Amino acid sequence: MSKELIFLGIESSCDETAASIVKEDKKGNVTILSNIVSSQIEEHKPFGGVVPELAARSHVEKIDTIIKKAVQKSGVVLENITGVAATAGPGLLVCLMVGMSAGKTIATFLNKPFLAINHLEGHALTPRLVGKVKFPYLLLLISGGHSQFLEVQGVNKYKRLGTTIDDALGEAFDKTAKILGIDFPGGPQIEEYAKLGNKNGFVLPKPILNKSGCNLSFAGLKTAVLHASKKIKDKQDKYDLAASFQFTINEILRVKCKKAMELFLSTNKKNKKNYFVIAGGVASNKTIRSNLQQVCKDMGFENIFPPANLCTDNAAMIAWAGIERYKKNLIDDTTFSARPRWPLDEKAPFLKGAGVDHS
Numbered sequence: 001m002s003k004e005l006i007f008l009g010i011e012s013s014c015d016e017t018a019a020s021i022v023k024e025d026k027k028g029n030v031t032i033l034s035n036i037v038s039s040q041i042e043e044h045k046p047f048g049g050v051v052p053e054l055a056a057r058s059h060v061e062k063i064d065t066i067i068k069k070a071v072q073k074s075g076v077v078l079e080n081i082t083g084v085a086a087t088a089g090p091g092l093l094v095c096l097m098v099g100m101s102a103g104k105t106i107a108t109f110l111n112k113p114f115l116a117i118n119h120l121e122g123h124a125l126t127p128r129l130v131g132k133v134k135f136p137y138l139l140l141l142i143s144g145g146h147s148q149f150l151e152v153q154g155v156n157k158y159k160r161l162g163t164t165i166d167d168a169l170g171e172a173f174d175k176t177a178k179i180l181g182i183d184f185p186g187g188p189q190i191e192e193y194a195k196l197g198n199k200n201g202f203v204l205p206k207p208i209l210n211k212s213g214c215n216l217s218f219a220g221l222k223t224a225v226l227h228a229s230k231k232i233k234d235k236q237d238k239y240d241l242a243a244s245f246q247f248t249i250n251e252i253l254r255v256k257c258k259k260a261m262e263l264f265l266s267t268n269k270k271n272k273k274n275y276f277v278i279a280g281g282v283a284s285n286k287t288i289r290s291n292l293q294q295v296c297k298d299m300g301f302e303n304i305f306p307p308a309n310l311c312t313d314n315a316a317m318i319a320w321a322g323i324e325r326y327k328k329n330l331i332d333d334t335t336f337s338a339r340p341r342w343p344l345d346e347k348a349p350f351l352k353g354a355g356v357d358h359s
């Protein structure tokens, strides 16, 4: 029997200030004891995107209260935690430094281990926080800063199978929303508009759809949306464009996910079960979830889709990554510096969406 592990997780890589306490008991049962997320969306809205200095200042103002709330809600005495995990990258440098400094201070003061977590590893390990998923599995990470297919081989072991060669998917959703006059971040609102629109109202391109491999590209689609928007005459046209955009994205993902699954299967022939996992803010889109559920059925994969609140940025995934890394003895020093660029697969060649967050 292993020992009980309790981690404090801290997340401040972009515009969410978050803290969480996660516990794994001696039998391996995992419980999220608290998961506090404070979003800065309203503060950045007037600027149409995240303003780094404004975000950092807001983190500084809130971080202590958020950590205190997470500890109080969990019922855990801070002195009894096993360790502290804080996001160390990728993300905005000034924002990362706020959460890391708070985490380092608490760890030093309590004389507990400090773990510097890759935000993307937090997303990548979330399915193991919510279910008993074994390595390896195929992950599609779709957020505001990244869009990539990864083979998750183990803790700290990632192989990138494909990535966007230009914009991230969340960025494409947000830019389409901006063109339609929707406030930042417009992804969730595009989903609402699309419900009222005709998906065949506009014909949009599917960049690099027939290219081999599972790389993605969304820049051309965004430009096409901009051209199409010139034809908008009324609100219904806006709904139609949102529906056509979302439909096109789903078509692209359907084809590319199948290609990624084929690639995964070609090197994992002995797996008894094959899992497909989605993570990142865009993974909370309901049409994308049901579309990819069907793809999993067609390809014989079991789909593991974490609940929407664990797909978007949170600190429970950081605390959990802390527990997973602690069990592998992957403990860091408090001299660890923030890494604004930090791809999960360090050997894969640099491409824009492969580990640069929000820059």
Ligand code: KG4
Pocket (backbone or CB within 6 Å): 014, 142, 143, 144, 145, 146, 169, 170, 171, 173, 174, 185, 186, 187, 188, 189, 191, 280, 281, 282, 283, 284, 285, 286, 311, 312, 313
């Ligand atoms: O993972 P996340 O919370 O933050 C990072 O980028 O790391 O993802 C935020 C992104 C934004 O681009 C947002 O518009 C998009 O996820 N998003 C959505 C939906 N909810 C959030 N995009 C499409 N449909 C949604 N329902």
Ligand code: ZN
Pocket (backbone or CB within 6 Å): 119, 123, 143, 280, 281, 312, 313
């Ligand atoms: Zn994220």
